[in-house]
Amino acid sequence: MLEETMARRMCEEAFRMEQERGRYAPHVRPINEMVDALREQDGRGWMPHVAPWHGGVEARVLSILRDPGPKTQEGVGSGFLCVENDDPTAELQALIFEGAGIAPCDVTPWNAYPWYINRSPKAAELQAGVEALNQLLELMPKTEVVLLQGNEAQDVWRRLLKTHPAVIGDRTLQVVSTYHPGRQALFVRDPEERARRAQHRMDSYQSVGDVLRGSGRQP
Template sequence: MSQVNDAHMVTLTNFVHRLRERMGTQVVIPYINPWDGGIEAKVMFLLEAPGAKARNSGFVSMNNPDETAKNFFEISRESGIDRKQIVTWNTVPWYIGSDSKIRPANSSDISAGVGSLAELLELLPKLKAIVLVGGKAQKAEDHIRQTAPYLQIFKSPHPSPLFVNRKPENRLILLKHWQAVQLFLEDSALG
């Protein structure tokens, strides 16, 4: 928490505060992780919605104590993507579940959630790409193409344990997708 107002984070933290004000006290919207790139990020990983661990920690983070976060951390590291180049966010930025369990995002959740995405993208001046992680995030593709046509869009499976841990080859599929993102970042740094 002591780092949410660091120089690379303060505008993103203010964005979360504005979003919380608009949405009201009934929703829980975690902060963006200050251990990642903040406004210096070159790639956004856009997932579905914050899980219970993100709700509890207060951060959208690959450091949360759950299997999805663990897979995200390990596979992004294996792909060679420096976390200082990443910002992680959710298509639906608020927690959508009960006290014990998240529920899948529905179409109205996604429609409501992507409305704030344009504002966030404006705060990320170095962003070059966005990775739509999982089927629910991929439903935001048209919105992103209209809002930010300058971004390279990648699609990727979700690093959930249901996908990654079910079959060993699934981990390799995810790794290949994220290695393509790393290759794009390397190429765009050269050009």
């Protein structure tokens, strides 16, 4: 793998081709084969693979957002979920993860609704996302932290715990909830509230890093 995290590296052909070549590398093969099976399921459409830049089944952190953005699309973007995608949300994640001492290989990115819709998912769609998330967690036995970014991510997690409590089993998972890393999360008039939300995101990422380093501080 390439070694340094630099925002928006999917713009670089060499980096993007490296991700293409590693699409079915051992650490991401189970997840991306699951994605293959879920694509077009029940007519839901396409979903991106997880970039091998990330930890895949070896990851200690599962990061959940709302839905795949345009820059995850094949042709338009990279075809992958990746913090190195060419968009502001991915860029912010890459920079804050790096600042918190969280390596790309520590994390597997996912979405509350993993199929591409580029809008807020409806309740029935979130329930479909629960089933996909349940399958994903079964493939990730080393997960220690679940980072829920935004309302939809927190909603799908509550739904999962209600309908599939056995997926947690004997695991001790630390759940960290914060605001979505997209710009819309800061679309509030009060500048103090904007600053508070931005700081909450920073603190939450730092808490995830603390868990990985063993101190386990919650925001």
